Every structure is written in structure tokens, then in C-alpha cells.
Amino acid sequence: MPFSALFKTPDRRNFRLLAALVSLVTLVVYLPALRNGFVNWDDYAYIVGNIHIRSLSWTNLKWLFTDASIDYWHPLSMLSHALDYALWGSNPVGHHLTSILLHAANTFLVVCLIAKLLESAAGGCAVIAQPDSDARPEGFLGEHGILITATTTGALFGLHPLHVESVAWVTERKDVLCGFFFLLAILTYANYVNARERSQKTRRSYYIATVILFVLALSSKAMAVTLPAVLLILDWYPFRRICSWRQLVTATVEKAPFIVFSIIISILTFSVHNEARAVVSYAVIPPADRVFIAFRALGVYLWKMAVPLNLLPFYAYPRNISGTSIEYLAAVIFVFVTTFWCLLSARRHPLFLAAWAYYTVMLIPVLGIVQVAGYSMADRFTYLPSLGPFVALGLLSAWGWNSLFPLEPNGAAIRRVVPAIAIILVLALSSLTIRQIAIWNSSLTLWAYTIERSPDPVPLAYLNRGVAFAELGQREKALEDIDQAILLAPAGADGYRERGILFGEMGQYDRAVTDLSQAIILDPSDASSYNNRGIALEYLGQLDRSLADYDKAIALHPGDSSFYRNRGIALGKAGRLSGAIDELSKSISLAPEADAYFTRGDLYQQSNRPDLAARDYQTACSLGSAEGCNAIAAGIR
Numbered sequence: 276m277p278f279s280a281l282f283k284t285p286d287r288r289n290f291r292l293l294a295a296l297v298s299l300v301t302l303v304v305y306l307p308a309l310r311n312g313f314v315n316w317d318d319y320a321y322i323v324g325n326i327h328i329r330s331l332s333w334t335n336l337k338w339l340f341t342d343a344s345i346d347y348w349h350p351l352s353m354l355s356h357a358l359d360y361a362l363w364g365s366n367p368v369g370h371h372l373t374s375i376l377l378h379a380a381n382t383f384l385v386v387c388l389i390a391k392l393l394e395s396a397a398g399g400c401a402v403i404a405q406p407d408s409d410a411r412p413e414g415f416l417g418e419h420g421i422l423i424t425a426t427t428t429g430a431l432f433g434l435h436p437l438h439v440e441s442v443a444w445v446t447e448r449k450d451v452l453c454g455f456f457f458l459l460a461i462l463t464y465a466n467y468v469n470a471r472e473r474s475q476k477t478r479r480s481y482y483i484a485t486v487i488l489f490v491l492a493l494s495s496k497a498m499a500v501t502l503p504a505v506l507l508i509l510d511w512y513p514f515r516r517i518c519s520w521r522q523l524v525t526a527t528v529e530k531a532p533f534i535v536f537s538i539i540i541s542i543l544t545f546s547v548h549n550e551a552r553a554v555v556s557y558a559v560i561p562p563a564d565r566v567f568i569a570f571r572a573l574g575v576y577l578w579k580m581a582v583p584l585n586l587l588p589f590y591a592y593p594r595n596i597s598g599t600s601i602e603y604l605a606a607v608i609f610v611f612v613t614t615f616w617c618l619l620s621a622r623r624h625p626l627f628l629a630a631w632a633y634y635t636v637m638l639i640p641v642l643g644i645v646q647v648a649g650y651s652m653a654d655r656f657t658y659l660p661s662l663g664p665f666v667a668l669g670l671l672s673a674w675g676w677n678s679l680f681p682l683e684p685n686g687a688a689i690r691r692v693v694p695a696i697a698i699i700l701v702l703a704l705s706s707l708t709i710r711q712i713a714i715w716n717s718s719l720t721l722w723a724y725t726i727e728r729s730p731d732p733v734p735l736a737y738l739n740r741g742v743a744f745a746e747l748g749q750r751e752k753a754l755e756d757i758d759q760a761i762l763l764a765p766a767g768a769d770g771y772r773e774r775g776i777l778f779g780e781m782g783q784y785d786r787a788v789t790d791l792s793q794a795i796i797l798d799p800s801d802a803s804s805y806n807n808r809g810i811a812l813e814y815l816g817q818l819d820r821s822l823a824d825y826d827k828a829i830a831l832h833p834g835d836s837s838f839y840r841n842r843g844i845a846l847g848k849a850g851r852l853s854g855a856i857d858e859l860s861k862s863i864s865l866a867p868e869a870d871a872y873f874t875r876g877d878l879y880q881q882s883n884r885p886d887l888a889a890r891d892y893q894t895a896c897s898l899g900s901a902e903g904c905n906a907i908a909a910g911i912r
Contacts, residue, residue: 289422290390290425293386293422293425293426293429294382294383294425294426294429297386297430298379298380298382298386299379300430300433301378301379301382301433302375302376302379304433304434304705304708304709305375305443305708305712307713308374308375308443308715309368309372309375310716311367311371312716312717314444314721315739315743315746316444316718316739317446318444318445318446321353321356321445322356322365322370322445323365326836326866327353327357328353328356328357329357329866330357330361331358331361347496347544348540349449349495349496350494351452351491352448352449352452352453352494352495355452356370356445371443371445374443374445375442377452377454377455378438378441381433381454382433384458384459385425385428385429385432385433385458388465389429389666389669390422390424393424395468395469395513395514396513419673420673420676421673423676424670424673426669427665427668427669428665428666428668431661431669432661432662432665434708435665435704436586436707436708436711437579437586438654439654439711439714440586440655441654441655441658443711444715449496450655450658450659452495453492453493453495453498454658454659456489456499457488457489457659460488460492460502461505461506461509463481464506465514467481467482467485468510468514468516486532486533486536489502489533493536493537493540497540498640498656498659500537500541501537501636501637501639503530504636505636505637506530507526507527508632510526511629512629513629541640564596566644567596567597567603567607568593568596568642568651569642569643569644570603570607570609570610572638572643572651572652573610573634573635574605574610575606576660576661577664580657580661580664580665583704583707584707586654586711587725587728588654588714588715588724588725589653589725589729589733589736590652591650591651591731591733592650594731614631617631617632626666626667626670627667630664631667633660634660634661634662634664637660638660641656717743718740719740719747722740722743726740734767734770735760737759737760738760738769738773740756741754741757741759741773742757745780750780757770757773760773767797768794768797768798768801768804771790771791771793772794772801772803772804772807775788775804775807775808778790779811779814784815785815787807788808788815791808791811795808800831802827802832802838803828805825805827805831806835806838806841808824809822809823809824809825809841813844813848818848821845822842822845825838826842835865836865836871837862839859839862840859840862840874843856843858843875844874846858847874856875856882859871859878863875867894869894869895869898869899869900869903870895872892872894872895872898872900872903873895873903873906876888876889876890876903879891891903892907893907
């Protein structure tokens with residue numbers, strides 16, 4: 276069937292064909308991400324260095340669902356990483372492939388969802404008054420219009436470079452996985468609403484399925500807490516179930532299970548952030564500044580959707596915020612004018628008000644009213660909220676297409692130009708997306724781009740590029756970048772900690788102790804600083820102070836196996852072999868790694884227990900330790 280035939284004889288099969296086509300194009304455009312590696316921005320904490328995803332044991336599964344120590348509670352996202360690790364190990368190709376497939380699947384769902392929502396707009400109590408229409412979307416859109424709107428929305432969603440961060444950054448698996456269940460939840464809810472004439476059992480099953488999918492979305496990322504409000508917006512339009520205050524109350528009560536889950540996850544997320552001291556106090560950023568930043572973000576995100584250039588991995592928090600400046604005053608005026616226009620035109624064009632309400636509601640959790648970390652906005656925050664503006668653009672495209680049909684005799688010629696323009700726009704978006712994917716190729720490319728393009732210096736970018744240089748053995752460049760990070764953020768502990776670690780690797784243990792001590796002063800809760808200072812003190816022969824630091828690190832973070840291993844090594848140097856073996860055994864119980872087995876084997880050997888030593892060497896060898904294999908080859912039995 277020729278492509279043009281899809282628009283001549285639209286039916287439900289055509290919706291699925293176009294959805295599959297847009298999804299396939301999205302998949303192809305994102306394939307260059309398979310060449311990318313992991314980046315030193317949470318990828319190491321979530322995947323590379325996370326011992327809890329290295330096997331699907333009961334202990335690890337329990338940790339995934341009960342431990343929120345990595346900033347958030349998102350067990351389903353962590354489980355997806357564990358499944359990837361089981362299939363691919365630490366090879367980044369497989370981890371990127373999963374994210375790409377999920378994004379392609381989400382693109383397919385978007386096309387199907389928008390088509391379904393527009394089809395659902397007929398009937399109900401809301402009024403859509405269009406000239407010469409029968410007050411139904413089909414009256415002014417028609418089946419062709421619905422097809423064009425859904426396809427355009429899906430293409431924008433799948434190919435827009437603003438979404439690269441959510442897909443090409445492995446840590447942001449949260450976005451694509453949450454999006455998958457979020458979109459499915461809305462589709463299932465649409466089935467629930469449209470099943471009015473079916474049995475109560477059928478409707479109840481749709482409702483329960485929607486709740487389950489919502490919980491799965493919440494388990495992937497807390498941003499799904501907005502779904503109850505989104506369902507209420509959809510109840511107003513396109514489902515038209517809310518036409519009075521009484522119906523609003525009824526619809527809200529119907530959402531009670533969703534609201535309860537949202538409240539629980541919101542409280543849990545805030546408490547985790549607060550415990551990690553990631554929540555910025557109102558003394559640091561006043562409420563008025565946060566409000567202005569929120570208004571500004573609503574406008575800037577739309578601008579980046581329209582002109583997707585200079586997209587940054589990190590948008591630093593502005594230094595000077597003033598409600599009287601043109602930048603912030605214009606943002607406030609824009610939001611109020613847009614809202615006012617949508618309200619005024621709601622009777623004739625309810626979709627625009629619904630799209631605007633969806634966009635703003637979806638962004639509320641990440642607008643910075645509760646400020647976390649040091650960024651003012653992030654591309655990844657637009658992953659699901661962008662559907663509001665995208666569907667509005669899709670609707671405008673459909674209206675533009677339909678308006679060409681009456682134009683004769685030139686209408687046919689003009690209509691042939693429109694697909695060519697659409698193809699050019701798709702190619703342009705795809706090109707920008709591929710370029711944006713390349714930015715996430717490695718830690719060096721990511722942070723070099725951030726440093727080059729950011730209007731203000733970003734300490735995090737210099738720090739992480741310095742760490743990347745250190746990993747490559749380029750220590751002079753690493754020191755230069757980390758020094759710059761400390762200069763830009765002298766009150767931050769991270770710079771001193773990383774420079775202390777680097778000094779330790781360079782054998783400058785006195786300087787390492789000095790920097791790590793400063794890091795501890797600035798952040799006494801950082802277990803890593805204590806652990807690394809303990810290593811430096813150990814090399815300086817100060818075993819008592821070293822052991823005290825390891826004790827402190829373990830007290831702050833008892834789940835880190837490396838702390839027990841390091842303490843065991845120090846105890847072995849002090850001649851306390853029994854205690855050393857106990858510490859290595861604790862380390863192995865948390866993470867059965869090769870170096871821990873090899874070290875314990877050495878301790879058994881020193882304790883004249885050659886059988887146990889040989890067993891540990893054999894285990895270490897089987898786990899890939901060359902030292903363990905050499906010990907076996909040397910004849911240790």
C-alpha cells in the first residue's frame with residue numbers, strides 16, 4: 276500500500292501502521308547511542324559500581340525494593356538495570372539498547388494514545404463550537420485530521436533532541452520506563468471510560484489495571500505522581516465527564532487510590548532527599564526566587580521545543596534573580612497570557628486548554644518550588660510534559676492540512692509540497708538528535724561540551740571532567756580541572772574529596788590527607804572521604820587513625836563492601852589476622868568480588884590455613900583474578 280493511501284482511507288489499522296513507522300524511524304535515529312559508553316554522572320553509582328544489580332539474588336532484589344540509598348525510590352528502574360547486567364554485564368551497548376527500545380515503544384504508544392483520545396472527544400457535555408461543524412472533533416478534524424495529529428505528535432515525541440538526555444543517558448532509564456507505564460495507564464483508563472456500555476466487571480478490570488500500571492510508573496520514577504491530576508484533565512477533555520462541580524467531586528473521589536499512592540511516594544521522595552541533604556533550604560533560595568524560576572522554566576522549555584539548539588546537560592542555577600528584569604517579567608506575563616487565552620478559547624478549542632494544563636501540571640514536581648541539587652531545569656524533565664505542546668502542534672498541522680483541500684485548482688499542488696516540508700523537518704530533527712546523542716558518548720565529551728557551551732562556569736562539569744581525565748591517567752589535566760572546580764565552589768566537599776583521592780593515587784599521601792580532611796569538615800556525612808583518608812593514613816603508617824576512619828565510614832554507610840575490605844587489610848597490616856579475616860568475610864557477604872577473596876586467601880595463608888587459602892584463591896581465579904590464578908599455579912594447596 277503506498278504511503279499516501281494511509282491518509283486516503285484511514286482506519287484503525289492505519290493508525291497502528293503509522294505508529295509502527297514512526298517508532299521504527301525513532302529506533303533507527305537513536306542507534307548511534309549504541310556507540311556511547313557510561314558517563315561519570317550517576318552511571319557509575321547506578322550501574323558500573325552498583326554491586327546490588329550484579330545478580331538477581333533474593334538479597335539484591337530485597338535491596339532494590341527496600342533501600343532508597345541512591346537518591347530515590349525507583350525499584351523497577353533498578354530492576355531493569357539488574358536485568359541488563361544479567362544479559363550484558365557491564366557492556367554499555369546492551370544498557371543503551373534497552374533504553375532505545377523503550378523510547379521507540381513509547382513513541383508507538385504516543386501515536387495510539389493521541390488517536391484514541393481524539394476519537395474519544397465525541398459526545399459528553401463539553402461543547403466544541405466550530406463553524407459548520409457538528410461540535411465533534413471529526414467535524415473539523417475528520418479521520419484524516421486525527422491521523423495527522425497523532426502522527427505529528429508521535430514524530431515530535433520520538434525524534435525531538437530535547438529527549439536525548441532521557442534516552443542516551445543510561446541513568447535516566449527512569450524516564451523511558453516511567454513513560455512506558457504512564458502512557459499505558461492513560462490508554463487503559465481511556466478503555467475504562469469508553470466501556471460505559473460494557474459489564475461492570477469489564478470496567479472494574481480496566482480500572483484496576485490502570486491503578487496497577489500507575490504503581491509501576493511510580494516504581495520507575497516519582498514524577499508519575501501527577502497522573503491523578505492528568506486523569507482529571509482528561510475527564511474534562513476529551514472524555515467530557517466533568518461539566519459541573521458535582522461531577523468534579525465524583526471524578527476526584529474516583530481517583531482516590533491514585534491520590535493516595537501519589538501522596539505516599541511524594542512524602543517518601545522528599546524524605547529521602549531531605550535525609551541526603553539534597554533539598555535546598557528556603558534560606559539559600561527564597562520562595563520568590565523559586566517562583567520566578569518556575570515561570571521562566573515554563574517558557575524556556577517551550578522555546579527549546581520550538582528551537583532545539585544549545586541544549587545543555589546541566590543548566591546552572593541563575594545567580595541574579597529579579598522579578599523586575601525583562602527575562603523574568605516576560606516569563607510571568609507569557610504564562611498568564613497563555614493561560615488566559617486558553618481559558619477564553621476553551622469553549623471553542625478545549626484541546627489547547629487541556630494541553631496547556633497537562634504541560635504545566637506535569638512539570639510542577641520539577642519546577643524547583645522544592646529545589647533539589649544545583650540546577651534550574653533539565654532537558655529530561657520534558658520527556659512526558661512535552662506531549663502537551665506537541666499535540667497542540669499536531670492539531671495545528673491537521674487544521675493546516677485540512678484547510679488546503681478546498682483550495683482549487685492550486686490545492687493539489689500545495690498538498691504535494693506539505694509532505695516534502697514534513698520530511699525536511701523530520702530530517703532536521705533527526706540530525707539535531709544524532710548530534711545531541713554524540714555529546715553523551717563519554718564523560719569527556721559530555722563535560723567538555725558543558726564547559727564550552729554553558730553561559731556561566733559549572734563547577735560540576737570541571738569536577739567530573741577532571742575525574743574523567745584521572746581515569747585516563749592524565750593527572751595533570753585532572754588536577755587543573757579539579758582545582759578550577761574548587762575555585763568555583765570552595766564550599767563544596769566534592770572537589771576536595773576528588774583531589775584528595777587523586778593525590779593518593781599520585782603517592783602524595785600528606786596532601787591527600789589534607790584535602791580529605793577539608794572534605795570531611797565541609798561534609799561530615801560523606802563516608803567516602805573517611806574511607807579514602809583511611810587509605811592515605813594507612814600508607815603513611817598511621818594504622819590507628821586509619822582504622823578509626825574506616826570505622827566511621829562503616830558507621831555512615833554499613834552497606835559498602837569496600838569499607839570492610841579496606842579495614843580488613845589495615846587489620847592484617849597491624850597483625851590482627853583474626854579480625855582481618857572477619858572483616859574480609861563481611862565484605863564478601865556484601866559483594867563476593869575477586870579481590871576480596873584473594874585478600875582473604877592471603878590472610879588465611881599468613882594464618883597457616885593453606886586449605887582455606889587455596890579455596891579462596893581458586894574462587895578469586897574463577898572470578899577473573901589473575902593474582903588468584905597465579906597463586907594456584909605457584910603450588911599453593
